[in-house]
Amino acid sequence: MSRTSHSFAPPVMEARRWLDGVQFTADRPLLNLSQAAPVDAPPEGLRAAIAEAAMHQTDAHLYGAVLGRDDLRAEVAAQWSAAYGGQIGAQNVAITSGCNQAFCAALATLCDEGDEVILPTPWYFNHKMWLDMTGVRSVPLPAEAGLLPDPERAATLITPRTRAIVLVTPNNPGGVEYPSNLVRAFFDLARKHGIALIIDETYRDFDARTGAPHDLFTDPDWDDTLIQLYSFSKAYRLTGHRVGAIVTSPARLEAAEKFLDCVAICPNQLGQIGALWGMRNLGQWLAGERAEILDRRAAIQQGMPRLADRGWDLKGVGAYFAYIAHPFAPGSDVLAPKLVQDAGVLLLPGTMFTPKGDTSGARHFRVAFANVDRAGIGTLFDRLAALGGPGWPLAPKAASA
Structure with a gap:
């Protein structure tokens, strides 16, 4: 089979x-x-930046670093540090071929066949698909009132084979924004049990709240537990260019590099150039x-x-x-x-x-x-x-x- x-x-x-x-x-x-x-x-200025790079930047057409371009990694680190009030360095960031690949790479560093990952339901179907195809058991955590998962209920699902809890906020498919204290409770639960907390923040740019949606990056040792995923596709209309990111520990990114080198070798160069231009010029x-x-x-x-x-x-x-x-x-x-x-x-x-x-x-x-x-x-x-x-x-x- x-x-x-x-x-x-x-x-x-x-x-x-x-x-x-x-x-x-x-x-x-x-x-x-x-x-x-x-x-x-994408906006005309971003398209022009990609076109300019395509015509005049030789490295835009070549293999690049497996973990992404240095300038984009550094920009993500700087903007995330400011937005979340934490200490994030370029060594904590990897660029991937979309956020789905970021999830797959993160799981490759965490799980062996027969391990378990807790997914709140309703879940994002591509997360479930990848776990199925890698022999990892998806453990459903049914959402409670307001489509919010319950950390206490999650605690009852943790076994010796549990490797991670996955949260998507703002949520897909539910749309709900997880309160900061709820995210913190899941972080504390994951750290207590020595497992990872994966937070997919693909839709963070469209959160209705102002300020940081959680305070996890303010923890000086955040990267012993937290793996954050992000997508540039929604923010800058770069869906066809496939640009995402993982933010986690350098040691985990070193492990993720093995996976990424085998599936795409490096993320799309023109997409990364476009994402960097967007980050620097498209705030308004x-x-x-x-x-x-x-x-x-x-x-x-x-x-x-x-x-x-x-x-x-x-x-x-x-x-x-x-x-x-x-x-x-x-x-x-x-x-x-x-x-x-x-x-x-x-x-x-x-x-x-x-x-x-x-x-x-x-x-x-x-x-x-x-x-x-x-x-x-x-x-x-x-x-x-x-x-x-x-x-x-x-x-x-x-x-x-």
Whole structure:
């Protein structure tokens, strides 16, 4: 049996197949809320910087350092030190071919076959896929009220084979921002048990809070426990260039270098040059992008009462995502393809973010609103509010409400 046979098909690719053969009209075009990736090109200045490097910078076309360009590593370290109020050096930073690769590299330094990693559910499906394909057991930690994981419940799941706890904040798929004291509680729990705390902060640039989202980097020995992951894709629209980062101890990066050298040798040079230019020049532009995402978040919250009257429930919202419970009897995995046909809406069902047998997944959808503005969100609510009739029977609880 192959390693890949232990995992499921990529969910976003599966969802795209639901579009096959479906005709959309000019008065009801497809609303695609399935993927959290900006579809617009990077700002012109960033594109010009990449073009300039492509034409005139020879090393932009050559193999580079496995752990990334020195200038970008140093810039991340400097900006992170200022943002989090901690001491982070370039030796603590590695650049990777996207944040998914950063996660895979981190796990390669931590786990052997048969080890365990605690994942709060609903989880990010690519994390689960990678653990499956490497023979590492994913231990579900069901979210509590507000889609927040409970450190005390996590403590009961730790065994001698546990190697890490993974947090995603702002969360994918739930959108929620984990409070600083909750993140600190997980850090203390991980340190107590001698395991790693992996925090995926892909969406940190769109956090609604001001200031540092947690204080872990202020701990002088933070790198004995913390592994932070980051993506430049969302901040600077560099999805096709594949640029991410790991922030952790130099010793762990030395181990990660073995993995990275075998899968990509080095991260994309032009992407790194673009990311560095973005970090140095696009602070004000990124603030505008954040303000737009926060306005879309507000539009979700303001529009939900219309759906709440019909039995829908907003469980979490933030960054690029909302996680909503539906009122219908069939599960979300059955309803998601019907949404394409009946409403012209593409959403991912909660079953793609939960373990098999977890009934909560069937009650939820993830709404990824990175590419749908306030008007589009209003259209989404119009279409969802109109659902009903054959194939859309209300669940008993919703029908009696």
